[in-house]
Amino acid sequence: MNASAPAGDPFEALGDPNRRAIVEMLGSRGRSVGELADALPISRPAVSRHLRLLKEAGLVVEEAQGTRRIYSLHDQGVEAVESYLTQVWGDAVTRFRLLAENTRPTKRAKGSKRA
Amino acid sequence: MIEPLRLSYEIACAPEHAFEVWTTRVSTWWPKGHSVSGNPETCVVLEPRPGGRIFERTPDGTEIDWGEITLWNPPRRLGYLWYIKRDRNDATDVELTFVDLGDGTTRLEIVHTGWERLGAEGPAWRDANTSGWSALLPHFVAAAEG
Numbered sequence: 001m002n003a004s005a006p007a008g009d010p011f012e013a014l015g016d017p018n019r020r021a022i023v024e025m026l027g028s029r030g031r032s033v034g035e036l037a038d039a040l041p042i043s044r045p046a047v048s049r050h051l052r053l054l055k056e057a058g059l060v061v062e063e064a065q066g067t068r069r070i071y072s073l074h075d076q077g078v079e080a081v082e083s084y085l086t087q088v089w090g091d092a093v094t095r096f097r098l099l100a101e102n103t104r105p106t107k108r109a110k111g112s113k114r115a
Numbered sequence: 116m117i118e119p120l121r122l123s124y125e126i127a128c129a130p131e132h133a134f135e136v137w138t139t140r141v142s143t144w145w146p147k148g149h150s151v152s153g154n155p156e157t158c159v160v161l162e163p164r165p166g167g168r169i170f171e172r173t174p175d176g177t178e179i180d181w182g183e184i185t186l187w188n189p190p191r192r193l194g195y196l197w198y199i200k201r202d203r204n205d206a207t208d209v210e211l212t213f214v215d216l217g218d219g220t221t222r223l224e225i226v227h228t229g230w231e232r233l234g235a236e237g238p239a240w241r242d243a244n245t246s247g248w249s250a251l252l253p254h255f256v257a258a259a260e261g
Contacts, residue, residue: 089227098144105135
């Protein structure tokens with residue numbers, strides 16, 4: 001347990017499709033900025049910016065391998081992401097519940113079976 | 116097989132009503148901004164029938180598919196392919212069960228599976244890791260955001 005508390009918000013960090021794509025690519029193995037940039041429709045500087053944000057959010061770690069810097073997923077960050085997914089469903093269901101519990105059935109739902 | 120994501124919630128209304136709200140008013144309760152376009156004026160449409168599409172319609176009329184209904188059994192069960200922000204080949208499966216608990220209460224059970232269908236990355240994902248990473252993947256989105 002050597003990680004300090006991340007400065008960034010992992011939920012916010014995952015709010016961007018390019019950053020999600022990076023996280024997905026790092027799911028299989030660690031990669032360099034160049035590898036990521038080759039596979040994504042964005043420039044290397046843009047990839048670097050996204051990686052910095054992901055690092056600040058505690059989702060990604062960086063290590064030197066010779067002259068290259070390799071980025072990979074940070075296990076504890078991944079756990080945070082798991083709870084993020086659960087939260088996303090939870091957000092949707094919370095809103096759904098508010099509506100369902102505060103409205104009345106107007107009519108029989110279309111196509112519903114007879115009881 | 117990758118472990119499904121399982122969630123369960125209690126809702127204080129009858130299953131019939133819960134099912135109707137879920138399927139016919141999705142645009143009202145779906146979190147704003149959880150869309151491909153990110154435009155808060157985007158409308159979310161679920162066609163309430165077997166094979167129905169789930170998609171967003173942006174203010175300029177562009178339609179972006181999110182999913183397709185594969186199981187339509189009102190008011191108890193609903194299943195759909197889910198590929199918001201992804202290619203349809205990478206779709207995961209969402210299945211909802213509306214359990215009647217009596218007293219006008221419903222337990223909504225959500226089971227999200229199919230993580231292995233993630234295209235080329237799928238097998239790698241499966242093996243990738245230890246901390247249950249597999250459970251999350253395409254779904255950031257989902258609910259996403261889904």
